[in-house]
Amino acid sequence: MILSILIIYLLLNAIIGIWYNRKKSRESSLNIEKKYYIGGRSMNGLLLAMTTMATYTSVSSFVSGPGAAGMTFGYAQVWIAAVQVPVTFFILGVLGNKLALVSRRTGSVTVAGYLKARYKSDVLVIVTSLLMVAFFIAQMISQFTGGATLIQSITGLDYKYSLFIFAAVVIIYTAFGGFSAVAITDAIQGFIMCIGTFLFLFFVLHAGGGLSGIDAGLQQNLPGVYDNLIAKYKPGTLLSFWILVGFGVLGLPQTAVRSMGFKDTRSLHSAMWIGAITCSFVVVGMHLAGAWAGALVDKANLPTSDYFIPYIVQRIMPKPLAGLFLAAPMAAVMSTVDSLLILASAAIVKDLWRTYVVKDDPVKIAKYNKSVAVISPVVTLLFGILVTFLTLDPPDIIFFLNMFAFGGLECTFFWPLVGGLFWKKGTKQAAVVSSLGAAFTYIFCHYNVKIAGINAVAWGLLVGGLLYFIVGRITGKKGLDQDILDNCF
Amino acid sequence: MKPLNSKYRWAEKVFKKIKIGKKVIYLKFLIWYSYFTMKKMTKEEKHQQCMREIKGTLIVTVLCFLWHVATAFILNGKGLYFLGMPAWFSVSVFGTIVIALVGVRYLLKHVFVDFEYDDEEED
Numbered sequence: 001m002i003l004s005i006l007i008i009y010l011l012l013n014a015i016i017g018i019w020y021n022r023k024k025s026r027e028s029s030l031n032i033e034k035k036y037y038i039g040g041r042s043m044n045g046l047l048l049a050m051t052t053m054a055t056y057t058s059v060s061s062f063v064s065g066p067g068a069a070g071m072t073f074g075y076a077q078v079w080i081a082a083v084q085v086p087v088t089f090f091i092l093g094v095l096g097n098k099l100a101l102v103s104r105r106t107g108s109v110t111v112a113g114y115l116k117a118r119y120k121s122d123v124l125v126i127v128t129s130l131l132m133v134a135f136f137i138a139q140m141i142s143q144f145t146g147g148a149t150l151i152q153s154i155t156g157l158d159y160k161y162s163l164f165i166f167a168a169v170v171i172i173y174t175a176f177g178g179f180s181a182v183a184i185t186d187a188i189q190g191f192i193m194c195i196g197t198f199l200f201l202f203f204v205l206h207a208g209g210g211l212s213g214i215d216a217g218l219q220q221n222l223p224g225v226y227d228n229l230i231a232k233y234k235p236g237t238l239l240s241f242w243i244l245v246g247f248g249v250l251g252l253p254q255t256a257v258r259s260m261g262f263k264d265t266r267s268l269h270s271a272m273w274i275g276a277i278t279c280s281f282v283v284v285g286m287h288l289a290g291a292w293a294g295a296l297v298d299k300a301n302l303p304t305s306d307y308f309i310p311y312i313v314q315r316i317m318p319k320p321l322a323g324l325f326l327a328a329p330m331a332a333v334m335s336t337v338d339s340l341l342i343l344a345s346a347a348i349v350k351d352l353w354r355t356y357v358v359k360d361d362p363v364k365i366a367k368y369n370k371s372v373a374v375i376s377p378v379v380t381l382l383f384g385i386l387v388t389f390l391t392l393d394p395p396d397i398i399f400f401l402n403m404f405a406f407g408g409l410e411c412t413f414f415w416p417l418v419g420g421l422f423w424k425k426g427t428k429q430a431a432v433v434s435s436l437g438a439a440f441t442y443i444f445c446h447y448n449v450k451i452a453g454i455n456a457v458a459w460g461l462l463v464g465g466l467l468y469f470i471v472g473r474i475t476g477k478k479g480l481d482q483d484i485l486d487n488c489f
Numbered sequence: 490m491k492p493l494n495s496k497y498r499w500a501e502k503v504f505k506k507i508k509i510g511k512k513v514i515y516l517k518f519l520i521w522y523s524y525f526t527m528k529k530m531t532k533e534e535k536h537q538q539c540m541r542e543i544k545g546t547l548i549v550t551v552l553c554f555l556w557h558v559a560t561a562f563i564l565n566g567k568g569l570y571f572l573g574m575p576a577w578f579s580v581s582v583f584g585t586i587v588i589a590l591v592g593v594r595y596l597l598k599h600v601f602v603d604f605e606y607d608d609e610e611e612d
Binding site for chain 2: 075078079082083085086089090093094097098100101104105210211212214215226227228229230235238239242246247264265266268269272273276277280284421422486489
């Protein structure tokens, strides 16, 4: 019963996604590449807000984070989640207009495309694209695992089949619908996430007997922890969350690329407002309800905190609503995976294949232009299938990559992207050195530097910033090429 | 009269389809209004405007950061309650949300302006 509803929901996503893409691409007069990878730059405010929010929030916002709040950390975990309140409007407000302008002038459809236009450095494009694809594979595997585990725990279906059903739907609508399908399904999933959050908040409050009942329950279940910010976290750790999930998010290519896909300044402005509201509600609401749910069980015999939320939901919600709620984390997983998938495909086809294999040879370009309509979906499809099979038996390097994926992406992209927006002395040498320097510092400090519990990503971004400005000052005396100045400033 | 920007070409198509007396004139007025209120800027002005908007967004985000961290650390361990939750938590988190929402409203009203993006060549 739940399984059939779930499959209908998944199929509905796929159908709407592909239909919407057909409709959009008939309206747009841009070339196929731009239609497929950036949706013909036609997103309105609602779509932009929802897709940015939904891409950013993943399975951890719905399952791991709130579970940890309820089982171990209490309100401190919710406080950490509140760092993400400004995320959507921060990303759109800082990167939005600038990337929209530059990407229109240069015809770029990916973040690497922007970097190529801004720095004209082949090393930078190749290194960042390859690193991005590698990190994306790891992130997709962990999201696929999360999604399949959820289906398994709800329906009792075998893990393998859960994975195949789930992955097949996401891969099909992404491959055949392109960016437009990703955006519209993200919007649907954003709504599902809002509804799920609302339901969960309501039922937890109801089951806990109001706030006073919850407070008494928390006093019993998490004594000394639930009402103390620094019971389990060091102040340094708490502060570094403002780097990791606060300011550092500017460096995430999967959210930054959304700034290349919207229609006009009006869409941007309404997206900032809608994004501020929905992102605050979903992220803080879910974690808050998770923390409150800690009052409901005294000794949950659960292996890890990841099982906490599904367990609680099945206990306190009526069956049909529980099914509806569990669609929310599923939506969070899908909306993250589809964005990673389309961007990985763009990196392979557009940034690497088109730029470095096809090059300027007119015969090859003609051939490429003819076949790009077929190549792009096929690459997306094959890449998705590859990741699905890797998920069944992930090689060891995946665990390593996944541990560093989030911070690694931030360190690699942050300074070339952000510094390049405003600093006319930001040269290609500065960008390459800071990008690699930040990534290496990050991984090195993760193992070797432990000061006051500060997350290594802070050191990575600090060193990256220093390198960017020092190298830029030395090499930027001549100034940038005229066409870079024309396109990017 | 200048030719319509490509973004408003859809409007022309719509007008050709619905010809119901005064409604057309009304709709046309709306579209022209939105066309003329879009600011025309030179490249340099656009860059300056972007920088203003980036600064504004940064200021609001930093305000959120300061409120979020300062109130939580000051009120932690004081044993105060607000809205039925420990005050260090509720003052800090709900205050941050209020600052973010009010800040964005302010930015959109006073700092961000509508302007035209350069039209992409159609290929």
